[in-house]
Amino acid sequence: MARPRDPELEQRLLVTAWALLTEHGYDALTLTQVAAQANAHRTDVYRRWSSKVRLVADVLDEFLPPVPDCDTGSLHGDLSAFVEDLAMAWDQPWNDGLIGFLADLRRDDEAERTFRSLVARRSQPLVDAIARAVRRGEIGEVPELALVGNLLEGPLMHRRMFGGQPLSPQELEVVTWSVHSLLTGTAVTP
Known part of the structure; x- marks a missing residue:
C-alpha cells in the first residue's frame, strides 16, 4: 500500500521551487536543489x-x-489594462529562462497540458474584454481570440526573450492601439 501524499510537504516543495525559480531562473533550478532547500529528500520531489x-x-x-x-468601459481601456498586466509579468527575472522551459515543455505532454490550462485561465480577461466590446457595439464580430492574445503578448515576449528588456510605456501604447485598430477597423494613432 502506497503512503498517502503529505500536502504540507508538497506545498513546501512548491514554495521552495517558486523561490528558486524567481531568484535564479529556470536554467539554474534543479530538483535536487529544491529538495535540499525544502529540507526534504530527493525522492520526495521525484515521487511528485x-x-x-x-x-x-x-x-x-x-x-x-x-x-x-478590468472593465474600464471601453475596448481600448480593457486592452491597455490587459497589456499593462502582461508587461509586469514579462518584466520578472524568472522569464529569462523561459526559452529553456518552453523547449522542455514540448517534450512533456502532461506539463504542456498544465501550462496550456494556465495560459487559458490567464487569457480569460481578454476573452471577457472582447465579449464586452461586442456587447457595447465596439466591434462587430468575435475575432480569433488566440491571435489577438498573440498580437498583444508577442511583442512583450519577443523583447524579453531576445532583447532582455521590457517595452517602454510608449511602446505598450503602440501595441494596444495597433490591436485596437485591427479589431475595430479604425485608424487611431496613439
Missing part, C-alpha cells in the same frame, strides 16, 4: 514530479497571479 519541466509547470500554475479582469 518526474522532471524539472513538470515541477515548474505546477509551480507556475500555483503561483503566477491571475490577470485581473
Whole structure:
C-alpha cells in the first residue's frame, strides 16, 4: 500500500521551487536543489514530479497571479489594462529562462497540458474584454481570440526573450492601439 501524499510537504516543495525559480531562473533550478532547500529528500520531489519541466509547470500554475479582469468601459481601456498586466509579468527575472522551459515543455505532454490550462485561465480577461466590446457595439464580430492574445503578448515576449528588456510605456501604447485598430477597423494613432 502506497503512503498517502503529505500536502504540507508538497506545498513546501512548491514554495521552495517558486523561490528558486524567481531568484535564479529556470536554467539554474534543479530538483535536487529544491529538495535540499525544502529540507526534504530527493525522492520526495521525484515521487511528485518526474522532471524539472513538470515541477515548474505546477509551480507556475500555483503561483503566477491571475490577470485581473478590468472593465474600464471601453475596448481600448480593457486592452491597455490587459497589456499593462502582461508587461509586469514579462518584466520578472524568472522569464529569462523561459526559452529553456518552453523547449522542455514540448517534450512533456502532461506539463504542456498544465501550462496550456494556465495560459487559458490567464487569457480569460481578454476573452471577457472582447465579449464586452461586442456587447457595447465596439466591434462587430468575435475575432480569433488566440491571435489577438498573440498580437498583444508577442511583442512583450519577443523583447524579453531576445532583447532582455521590457517595452517602454510608449511602446505598450503602440501595441494596444495597433490591436485596437485591427479589431475595430479604425485608424487611431496613439
